[in-house]
Amino acid sequence: KHKKLPLGFTFSFPVRHEDLDKGILLNWTKGFKASGAEGNNVVGLLRDAIKRRGDFEMDVVAMVNDTVATMISCYYEDRSCEVGMIVGTGCNACYMEEMRKVELVEGEEGRMCVNTEWGAFGDNGELEDFRLEYDRVIDETSLNPGHQLYEKLIGGKYMGELVRLVLLKLVNENLLFNGDASELLKTRGAFETRFVSQIE
Structure with missing residues (x-):
């Protein structure tokens, strides 16, 4: 309780670093959303949360991606x-x-x-000629449409849904499952990324 522990803080979201232990959250990515954090110093928010607990002390010495x-x-x-x-x-x-x-x-x-x-490559239109209809659906139904477009093309967060959309199109064109899509296949988010690895 009385010993202050040094902490290296790994934060996996875009920040504007203002110091080794100060970073302003620019925006949430990867489907995360939490109010009151964007535009604020996330190290300060972490320090405040630790202080509110009151049962241990921690010194955030550095924050890195x-x-x-x-x-x-x-x-x-x-x-x-x-x-x-x-x-x-x-x-x-x-x-x-x-x-x-x-x-x-x-x-x-x-x-x-x-x-x-x-992951934000393409946010200014650089990938428009390469994005498919499936990629556009994933972006439009995400928590941050128009942002992190490259990440949405290859990130694990989106891969299962991408495969589901492709399978659904194949079913709708009568090229798979005799044209009969299950209710689960019609459900957004039902095909998890881990299934892709398990099938392969």
Whole structure:
């Protein structure tokens, strides 16, 4: 109770880092939604929640994205590691870059980790020629339409629903199950991503 524990906080959502232990949540992704967090310092929110509990003390010394945490953990074992990548519920990558090549920061000396937030690639129309009808349905029925479009193409959060939509179209075109779709197949979210792995 009286010992203050240091905490490294992995936060898997887009933030604007203002300091090592301060990050403003830009928006929720991967189907998450919680009121009162967007636009706020998530480390501050965590500290407040810990303080309200009152049964332990914790010092948040750093907040990093999960891709950065992945790269750091690999770097601990192999000093040549330059890239971190997450392909799971969502999708993102980070890499090491010369600071002189990063336009958003001041300074020319040294290197820094760049969190690409590439799950948002396509949010400005770059993927329009590649998105299929299924991708559009997934986006339109998501909690954040028009955002995280690349992530919705390949992220585990959306893969099961993508397969369900394809199967349903095949049934509707009488190419599968003799054209007879079960009520479950017609139900959004009923075909889980884990089923894709189990079938394969």
